[in-house]
Amino acid sequence: MWLKVLLEEFMDVAQSEQTSRTVRIICTIFVSLVLILGIACLFLLAFLIEEAGLFRRAVSLILGIGILAYYVYFLKIVLRRIRNIKKS
Numbered sequence: 001m002w003l004k005v006l007l008e009e010f011m012d013v014a015q016s017e018q019t020s021r022t023v024r025i026i027c028t029i030f031v032s033l034v035l036i037l038g039i040a041c042l043f044l045l046a047f048l049i050e051e052a053g054l055f056r057r058a059v060s061l062i063l064g065i066g067i068l069a070y071y072v073y074f075l076k077i078v079l080r081r082i083r084n085i086k087k088s
Helices: 002-015 021-048 054-087
Strands: none
Touching: 002 021, 002 054, 021 054
């Protein structure tokens, strides 16, 4: 629960135009590392654990795909903000 709040705050800071470029880059890198770590762990759970049943593998795979989609959405927003700042 606290990780969700922390990630949302970092995402807000990374997307904000009022913070410095360095802080936005650091926040984007932090969020990226946490999400990529989560994606990697869920895909490892889905494909490498031998004794996990089909249901557990499917749930891990679906969660991994969900986090991957959320990460791509986050990167789209950040890149759109960067383009808007460069145009200004």
